[in-house]
Amino acid sequence: MTELKFADLQELAAEILGVDPEQVQMEVSFARDLAADSLDLVELIAAVEDKYGVELPDEELEQMKQIGDLWHFLEAKQASAAEA
């Protein structure tokens, strides 16, 4: 898995959601703060899956309300990859 850097996630989300990278912070809500609708999220997840070589099951996706949720998911994936 590609090394995790928050700045990379900021850049990726900013590009896809049409916002500035500094707007992408742990506590911001996809829907409320970044005006991301379900179409935007599908695109963002596809980009994250490609970049980090992970797969987000749909049930995980439904739980993701803010950037931090996505970040923590990636951290967990990295930890389990490191153990393996």
Place this chain on the structure above:
Amino acid sequence: MEREVFRVAVTGLGFITPIGQDVETVWSNLVEGVSGVGPVTRFDCSQHSTKIAAEVKNFAPEDFMDRKTARNIGRYSQFAIAASYLALEDSGLVPAEMDPDAVGVIVSSGAGGIEEIEKNQTILMNRGVRRISPFTVPTMITDMAAGQVAMRFRAGGPNYAIVSACASSGHGIGEAAEIIRRGDAIAMLAGGAEACITPLVMGAFGQIKATSERNDEPERACRPFDTGRDGFVMGEGGVMFVLEEMGHAKRRGARIWAEIAGYGATADMYHFTAPEPEGRGAARAMRRALDKAGIAAEDVGYLNAHGTSTKLGDLAETKAIKSVFGDHAYNLAVSSTKSVHGHLLGAAGAMEAGACVLALDRGQLPPTINLEDQDPLCDLDYVPNRARPTTTRVAISNSFGFGGHNAALVIRKPDLN
């Protein structure tokens, strides 16, 4: 009770085209005959028989819409929004300040978001279902540009696309004018947008030998009515009109560019792609448009031909013009400005209606360029190679599409009072 029939003014023009993105540049290139055709740069066309097109260069969608919208809509919708922005700016009309029903939108397109369909088909084949863009459906559908324009400018009246291949925006402007005439909107944003300089579409037109293969001389490739013509040259772009009920336009002191005085629509009933050889369907469309305008054929001084630079099309249209105008056909100035801006397909009708509006306004007839060896069977006055002055007050714009669709618009210089 009989309902009032309204008249329809053109109060705004917006051009995003291969020959310019503002009225003055477009007009100067039309009248000087400066071609917008060049080598294809949008994709690698080394395998294609046709390697030239009239592309829109230096287009910056972010100038007209937010970054996210620009990213998530098709190129044809970007053209539609940008051209609508310019047309509204030109007209001074602000739909957001009007009753939501007052302003409608018709954006015509032949192929809509075909570029996005092609891209996502490639993704499907190479990377699987889970990588198909979530924006595929909303970007590919041909009605989306009209929806996007309504959202962007808060225009809540009648809203849809009219699709008739290369006649699409001729029909779009004609039908939008009818909507105003019958009182269903005070104003309409109407026109066309097309962006299909793509591997599949260029390849497909190449397979039926519809497009010119004069790849070494792009600027000379589109040569309507010339013996050396060998097919059309693909263009792209968006051209939008603000059409407005005449009384409303006058009361608010808007500049009235012209009046959409008549509109005719017919079918050839003949073939998928070939025009009916005598041009009978086209002739019926022109006659109906003149009849509805209450204008005699002899009063028309300029005709902007569909004139795509195909062997069959230019000849059939010439015959159609002769059958409608009789002896006056030889006094009528006919030009195909496609020779300059290429064939904008679904946006062609709006591009060329725009050329008619400007020709009437400026009193100059834009030429047919590359007319060096005129086809003896095409024996009208095609305004070869050089613009010339005119005093005419009435023009016709013809648009014909695969499927045998014909549209004719009669455009009149506004009354002085």
